[in-house]
Amino acid sequence: MILPIVAYGSPVLRKVAENIDANYPDLEKLIANMWETMYASNGVGLAAPQINKSIRLFVMDSAQIFENLEAGDEEHGYPDKPGIKQVFINPKIVSLTGKEWSYNEGCLSIPKIREDVTRFDTVTLTYLNEQFEPQEATFSGITARVILHEYDHLEGKLFIDYMKPLKKKLIQGKLNDISKGKIRVDYKMTLAK
Numbered sequence: 001m002i003l004p005i006v007a008y009g010s011p012v013l014r015k016v017a018e019n020i021d022a023n024y025p026d027l028e029k030l031i032a033n034m035w036e037t038m039y040a041s042n043g044v045g046l047a048a049p050q051i052n053k054s055i056r057l058f059v060m061d062s063a064q065i066f067e068n069l070e071a072g073d074e075e076h077g078y079p080d081k082p083g084i085k086q087v088f089i090n091p092k093i094v095s096l097t098g099k100e101w102s103y104n105e106g107c108l109s110i111p112k113i114r115e116d117v118t119r120f121d122t123v124t125l126t127y128l129n130e131q132f133e134p135q136e137a138t139f140s141g142i143t144a145r146v147i148l149h150e151y152d153h154l155e156g157k158l159f160i161d162y163m164k165p166l167k168k169k170l171i172q173g174k175l176n177d178i179s180k181g182k183i184r185v186d187y188k189m190t191l192a193k
Helices: 027-040 063-067 141-154 165-170 172-179
Strands: 045-047 057-061 085-107 110-128 134-140
Touching: 027 045, 027 057, 045 141, 057 141, 063 141, 085 141, 110 141, 110 172, 134 141, 165 172
Parallel strands: none
Antiparallel strands: 045 057, 057 085, 085 110, 110 134
């Protein structure tokens, strides 16, 4: 089932999400719905707070980014090609390493706004997979960026928080419009409450 994406301005997007355990109700169905919602919205990642669930869960598929690269863009040194499709439950960052690099990010909860965000190129995480088996892995490149973007959602942080104050002030009108539902998108959205 395709779920509505929570629009900018909703308090759930600013909460630190809670860990869950294997008894979380209908978790398998929730994860399936998150995949369906993410793909229907043309996203590459989706965190539970974006569907109004303040839990530490996100799904991501960085392989889609590589499928959509323009000819010639391919060889910009993406060490994580061809990307991954994965579920992360209760993730925790162990370390951020490598060089910092800038990339133009967007967010399903903040449609039609994009901004260059600087992040480390490598992240090591501990997390649980869908079977609640403990994992620790290191990710780099675009995959690390998507993970860090989605992880921020679990911490109540949005990509626009990385903007300089003047730039954020310049887009405040657009942000207000999003929170009031004055935006057209190709997917279901739910407004701030």
